[in-house]
Amino acid sequence: MEHIKPMQISIDIESATPLFSQLVMQIKQAVQDEKVKPGDQLPSIRQLAYDLDMNNKTVAKAYRLLERDSVIVAKGYRGTFIHPEAQANCTIDLNKWVRKELTNTIQSFRQAGVTDSEIRIAFADVLNQSTGV
Amino acid sequence: MNEMTLFMLVFVTQIFLLSAYFPSRILRRSQYVLENYPASTHPKLYPKSSQYFKRAMTLYKWVNIFNMMLGLALLYFIYTGYLVGEKGLNPMLPWGYFMLQMIPSQLLEFFGMRLAKLMKQQDQRRQKSAQLKPRKLTDYVSAKLLAAVILSYFGFILIGLYLEGFVISSESKTLVMSGILLIGMLFFIGMSRWLIRGRVKDPYQSEHSRHKSVSMVIKTFCYTIIACSGFMLVALLVVTFDLKTIMPIIMSLFLQLLVILSMGFMLHNNCIEDIDFDVYKSA
Numbered sequence: 001m002e003h004i005k006p007m008q009i010s011i012d013i014e015s016a017t018p019l020f021s022q023l024v025m026q027i028k029q030a031v032q033d034e035k036v037k038p039g040d041q042l043p044s045i046r047q048l049a050y051d052l053d054m055n056n057k058t059v060a061k062a063y064r065l066l067e068r069d070s071v072i073v074a075k076g077y078r079g080t081f082i083h084p085e086a087q088a089n090c091t092i093d094l095n096k097w098v099r100k101e102l103t104n105t106i107q108s109f110r111q112a113g114v115t116d117s118e119i120r121i122a123f124a125d126v127l128n129q130s131t132g133v
Numbered sequence: 134m135n136e137m138t139l140f141m142l143v144f145v146t147q148i149f150l151l152s153a154y155f156p157s158r159i160l161r162r163s164q165y166v167l168e169n170y171p172a173s174t175h176p177k178l179y180p181k182s183s184q185y186f187k188r189a190m191t192l193y194k195w196v197n198i199f200n201m202m203l204g205l206a207l208l209y210f211i212y213t214g215y216l217v218g219e220k221g222l223n224p225m226l227p228w229g230y231f232m233l234q235m236i237p238s239q240l241l242e243f244f245g246m247r248l249a250k251l252m253k254q255q256d257q258r259r260q261k262s263a264q265l266k267p268r269k270l271t272d273y274v275s276a277k278l279l280a281a282v283i284l285s286y287f288g289f290i291l292i293g294l295y296l297e298g299f300v301i302s303s304e305s306k307t308l309v310m311s312g313i314l315l316i317g318m319l320f321f322i323g324m325s326r327w328l329i330r331g332r333v334k335d336p337y338q339s340e341h342s343r344h345k346s347v348s349m350v351i352k353t354f355c356y357t358i359i360a361c362s363g364f365m366l367v368a369l370l371v372v373t374f375d376l377k378t379i380m381p382i383i384m385s386l387f388l389q390l391l392v393i394l395s396m397g398f399m400l401h402n403n404c405i406e407d408i409d410f411d412v413y414k415s416a
Contacts, residue, residue: 006266014259027265036265043267050332051263053253079267 007035011052019054023062028071028090031082038087042072042080069094136378140222141208143385147227148204150389151234155396156197159241162405163190170410177337178413180251189244196237204230221378227385238396249334256336264340268329273348274355282355285362286314292366296373306372310365317361321354339409349399356394360387 009026011019030036042048045063049056063080066072070089074080083089109119167186172179179186207230210216216226270279293307301308328347335343364387371380 006264008262008264010260010262012259013261030265041267042265043263044330047267047330048263050330052261053333053336054261 011054013054019058020062020065023048023059024065027062027066028069031071031086031090034087036082038082038084040082042082044079136382137211137217137222140382140385141211143382143389144204144208144211144227147231147234147385147389148201148208151231151392152197152201152204155392155400156193156237158400160190160194162400165405170413174415175410175413176415177252177255178410180248180255186248189241193237193241196240200234200237203233222381224377224380224384227381227388231388246334249336253336258336270325270329270351273325273329273344273351278352278355282318282358285359286311286318289314289362289366293369296369306369310369314358314361314365318358321358325351325354337412339412342409345407346403349403353395353398356398357391360390360394 007030009023009030011022011026013019015022017025027036027042036042042063043051045056045059049059052059063072063074067074067080069092070083071086072080073083106119110116163186166178167183170178172183207216207226211222211226216222290307290311293310294301294305297305297307328350333343338346364383367383367387368380371377371383
């Protein structure tokens, strides 16, 4: 039985970048570099957590974010697979989009004369209301 | 040659194979590792000094020597008739002794797990890596071997039922034995799953070495199940044709076969030269 070397990811446990972000970035990078292809199966959350010696919840969070970005798709008990449109979806950076939208909104508030502390308080209130805190 | 003489000959091979031959091969292997990959060049291999390693091997050696002496004592008591009842020798005697002979191997296993735990605790590397691919049973054993395991199980049931005239009842020995075999199979499936998907024991072990060792362990599980199906069938034949007096001989031969298929297979195929020891060198 030939042992084919599959794609490997590497995590720096002492890096300032959160572990789940490192996982997300590396999986997206692997998709962009075509090291994993649409339809390829990914390891289970538990297998990856065991191999990287990290908590299951960290890997689950990374998988959740990748699923939200349509880079991977969970198919119940069959496992998790690379999304058919993963290559295109990898280029969509939701964080960048959020920053851009917020910059525009804050700019219009400032133009209207709203102070930074008022914006901060209002932002925190709205954020807390929306998450039900 | 009567059955008792034949049993004694077979039992002598059990004593020497399991308490002398295989242990000496394991000890030679350990000695080779100590000499060629010492703590000075491969510190990660010895998380608790090489003395600890040597002590474990000494313990292993003496438990085996004790087992061998015990085996020879049992042989003497069989020869003098002290252990032979009216119905002949108890077929469970070779099995009971086999369980004792397996204690040193369990000690080694326990020692290996303890070493791996210490290795993990001392692992200072910042980088952790993993493969982005799910591991499956068929990555480790061929589909043919898995099919052979299933065929041997159902083959046993079919032949067993044939011997019993296809009478299915709660007293059917075939059904009871197939139940025991099924429990054994489920145990091996659980163990294989744990080996394939479970936590990495040795944090430094290269992916290739891990793949190879897991593959070999699962193959030995498969061979063991096939051998057990064969043994169960022979046991059924012994009962059917009332050959109970040869049962201790068959039992001892079967246990020796099991060890050859597991320990012998591992020692023969997992050559020490093929193991990547560079991963244990100081960074």
